[in-house]
Amino acid sequence: MEHPVRKSLLMWLLLSPLVILILFPFAVMVSTAVKPRVEVLMYPPSWFPSEIRLQNFVDMWHATRLGPAVMNSLVVSIAATALCLLVAIPAAYAAARMEFTGRKLFRQFLLVTQMLSPIVLVLGIFRLMAKMGFVDQLPALVLAYVAFNLAFSVWMLQAYFQTIPKELEEAATLDGASTMQRMRLIFLPLAAPAIGITAVFIFIYCWNEFVLAMTLLRSPEKSTLTLQTFSLVGGRYQVEWDHVMAATLVASVPVAAIFALLQRSLVSGLTVGAVK
Amino acid sequence: MNRARTPANGKIGRASAPYLLILPSILFAFWIIGYPIYDMANMSVHAVNRFGKTAAFNDFANYQRLFSHQLFIGCLIRTLVWTVFVVGGTVLLSVPIALILNEKFFGRTLARIIIMLPWAVSLTMTGIVWRWSLNGQFGMVNATLREFGLQDTPIEWLATSTTAFPILIAIGILVSIPFTVTVILGGLSSLQADVFEAARIDGATAWQRFRYLTLPLIRPFLNIVLVLNFIYVFNSFPLIWVMTQGDPANSTDILVTWLYKLAFRYGELGIASALSIVMFVILLALTITYAALAMRNERSTA
Numbered sequence: 184m185e186h187p188v189r190k191s192l193l194m195w196l197l198l199s200p201l202v203i204l205i206l207f208p209f210a211v212m213v214s215t216a217v218k219p220r221v222e223v224l225m226y227p228p229s230w231f232p233s234e235i236r237l238q239n240f241v242d243m244w245h246a247t248r249l250g251p252a253v254m255n256s257l258v259v260s261i262a263a264t265a266l267c268l269l270v271a272i273p274a275a276y277a278a279a280r281m282e283f284t285g286r287k288l289f290r291q292f293l294l295v296t297q298m299l300s301p302i303v304l305v306l307g308i309f310r311l312m313a314k315m316g317f318v319d320q321l322p323a324l325v326l327a328y329v330a331f332n333l334a335f336s337v338w339m340l341q342a343y344f345q346t347i348p349k350e351l352e353e354a355a356t357l358d359g360a361s362t363m364q365r366m367r368l369i370f371l372p373l374a375a376p377a378i379g380i381t382a383v384f385i386f387i388y389c390w391n392e393f394v395l396a397m398t399l400l401r402s403p404e405k406s407t408l409t410l411q412t413f414s415l416v417g418g419r420y421q422v423e424w425d426h427v428m429a430a431t432l433v434a435s436v437p438v439a440a441i442f443a444l445l446q447r448s449l450v451s452g453l454t455v456g457a458v459k
Numbered sequence: 460m461n462r463a464r465t466p467a468n469g470k471i472g473r474a475s476a477p478y479l480l481i482l483p484s485i486l487f488a489f490w491i492i493g494y495p496i497y498d499m500a501n502m503s504v505h506a507v508n509r510f511g512k513t514a515a516f517n518d519f520a521n522y523q524r525l526f527s528h529q530l531f532i533g534c535l536i537r538t539l540v541w542t543v544f545v546v547g548g549t550v551l552l553s554v555p556i557a558l559i560l561n562e563k564f565f566g567r568t569l570a571r572i573i574i575m576l577p578w579a580v581s582l583t584m585t586g587i588v589w590r591w592s593l594n595g596q597f598g599m600v601n602a603t604l605r606e607f608g609l610q611d612t613p614i615e616w617l618a619t620s621t622t623a624f625p626i627l628i629a630i631g632i633l634v635s636i637p638f639t640v641t642v643i644l645g646g647l648s649s650l651q652a653d654v655f656e657a658a659r660i661d662g663a664t665a666w667q668r669f670r671y672l673t674l675p676l677i678r679p680f681l682n683i684v685l686v687l688n689f690i691y692v693f694n695s696f697p698l699i700w701v702m703t704q705g706d707p708a709n710s711t712d713i714l715v716t717w718l719y720k721l722a723f724r725y726g727e728l729g730i731a732s733a734l735s736i737v738m739f740v741i742l743l744a745l746t747i748t749y750a751a752l753a754m755r756n757e758r759s760t761a
Contacts, residue, residue: 191565198559201552202573204633208588209576211599215591228602270483277480289481291750296488298746300694302715303738306722306731307495310511330491333484391581393697398723409583413701416587424591431587435580442579443572450575450641 212435215428216240223425240433243426249433251404252411259321259407260389263328264382267336270329272378275340276370280349297334301327301395309398319401327395332385339384339452343377380452383445387438408434496739502732509726521729525737528730530709530717537624538693538713545631545695546688549639550681552632557643558669578637586701589630593617593702617703620710627699627711631692638691639684646680647673679752686749690742714738 195202210230215223216239218232244250278289301308308327309318317323347370355365371378396410406414412430416422442449503521505513525531560571577585592598595615604610616622650673658668696715699705705712705720712720714734722731 187565190562194559194562194564195566195570198556198570198574201556201636202570205573205576207599208585208592211592212588214599224597226596227605228597228599230599230602270487273480274484277477281477281480283474283477286477289485292485292488294750295743295746296492298690298742298749299492299739300690300742302694302696302719303735303742304492304495304499305719306728306735307499308491309722310498311491311495326491330487333487337484387579391583393581393583393700394719409581412587413583416590416701417704424597427587428591431584435584438581439576439579442575446572446575450571450644453641453645 212428212432215424216432218425220423220425239425240429243429244433246423247411247415247426247430248403249408249411249430252406252408253433255321255405256390256408259324259328260386262321263325263332263389264385266325267329267332267385268378268382271333271336271340271381272374274333275337275344278337279341279344293334293338295334297338299331301331301392305394305398308395312399318399319405321400321405323399324389324392324396324407327399328385328389328392331395332388336381336385339381340374340377343452344374347373376448377452380445380448383441383449384453387442390438499732499735499739502728503736505729507729507732509728511728517729521733522737525730525733530712533709534712534714534717537711538715541624541628541631541695541713542689542692544628545635545692546685548628548632549635549688550685553636553639553643553684554681556636557640557647558673560640560644561647574640575637577634578641582634582695582697583701585630585634586698590617590702593626618707620707623703623707624711627702630702631695631698634698635688635692639688642680642684642687643677646677650676679755682752683749686745686752690745690749693738693742693745 214230214232217235217237218239219234219236222229222232274289277283278286278293312318312320312323312327315323317326351369351373352365355369360368391409392407393409393413396407397413400406400410403411403414412427412434415427415430502511502513504516504519506515506517506520507513556574560567560574592600593616595601595613595618598616600616601610601613605613614622616626655668655672658672663671694715696719699711699713699716700719703711705716709717715738718731718734718738721727721734
């Protein structure tokens with residue numbers, strides 16, 4: 184038998200190149216975000232600034248109008264997540280629990296729409312939103328995000344729903360519970376963890392999305408967080424990298440933290456969905 | 460009663476109920492995804508001006524102009540190179556990483572969290588940070604290489620056509636690893652330990668156990684990961700857009716970035732819609748492959 188400490192060291196050694204590459208951008212973000220501006224553009228650059236300037240975050244917050252962008256991202260992501268679940272849960276229930284002609288076709292339909300990415304359809308979506316007068320409106324983003332998350336959500340949820348035993352609901356029916364009561368008191372509480380995990384995935388997608396936001400939004404005050412951060416870099420001669428890195432930190436740390444905390448359940452959830 | 464014995468009994472067993480439940484999702488998909496596809500297909504076979512007004516049917520002239528465009532072949536080849544190298548590199552690296560993470564060792568949970576981390580960060584942010592890190596003068600990549608004595612003169616990684624594309628491919632691999640490792644780990648955790656124990660007792664070496672037991676058993680998972688990654692990477696837009704926008708001199712343009720420029724920068728709506736439809740067809744073919752694999756997988760695990 185191998186020695187556990189030696190084995191652990193070996194494992195970490197094997198993983199170390201990848202671990203370094205993954206943590207490298209985070210180190211760069213932190214290092215640049217707290218540097219005094221003169222040191223950001225100093226040659227040769229150094230990892231360690233002469234002072235840790237947390238004031239950068241405050242300056243950045245005002246200079247880059249990040250606050251409204253965070254609000255827009257929150258509103259869009261929450262609205263899209265809620266609407267998507269509202270449409271997906273009934274469909275997933277039907278796909279998981281009911282026998283009907285066309286069930287297989289519906290599952291194939293889900294698989295096909297799951298594969299389509301916004302970038303291939305972005306021209307058509309832009310024209311559709313323009314026709315409906317939704318360009319530069321946040322609801323346009325909500326609608327598009329729901330559409331691109333529906334298939335994934337229905338797929339994940341139905342895979343979970345199949346693992347919830349039917350017998351409880353059947354017993355409740357025998358005891359005279361109505362459909363609504365059965366849903367509210369038995370099924371939904373049991374399905375809550377699955378719905379929660381699916382919601383996290385939809386939320387992260389919306390929070391991080393870029394192509395649709397860049398295409399459908401025009402005015403800076405409507406910008407979402409990714410778009411606003413990109414606008415600090417794209418098409419500028421003078422990029423204020425200390426502000427940009429502070430902004431990327433603010434944008435990515437909360438999501439990364441949620442992800443790290445929920446990592447175990449997110450991963451197991453996804454494998455249920457991927458394999459089923 | 461016969462009805463009570465059907466799988467979905469009670470009120471929800473009424474024939475129309477399942478259709479009512481799936482109807483909103485279908486309507487949504489037809490509205491936001493189906494209509495744009497129809498609209499672009501329609502636009503792609505008509506003459507269209509830069510404001511999107513369509514005129515007469517033009518005999519597939521948009522497709523002819525697309526295929527004979529001087530940038531088309533280059534973008535197509537780069538898309539293939541990009542997709543094959545990113546997907547191939549990702550899967551080749553992810554299998555050993557998943558094998559390591561499947562072992563028991565101190566700090567495994569932490570290692571798993573770190574390796575999943577790039578997944579949570581948006582590609583846009585990742586692209587922005589790497590663009591800054593790769594800056595020739597002030598970037599920390601050059602600074603770090605110099606500190607270790609690996610570099611004499613600073614390299615402008617993203618402004619040099621020989622380095623820009625390989626760098627993008629490397630970062631593409633880096634961000635695709637978390638999802639891939641996750642699915643392969645799922646496959647590894649479904650394996651039964653006693654089979655491996657038996658093989659070990661029978662004298663199979665570690666390599667033999669991997670080659671003749673692990674690999675065939677996780678095959679379905681590898682298939683899924685290959686096809687899904689192929690589709691994701693083929694469609695991957697933000698990394699390249701944020702880091703190089705296809706520059707220098709179109710040397711990092713792939714079909715999706717070129718498509719975006721055609722549609723929203725050059726106003727070539729006819730060519731852009733034709734390209735969208737071509738890509739849609741390619742994706743559809745891939746999806747059908749995936750569906751066939753997934754269905755086969757479902758049957759074999761059922």
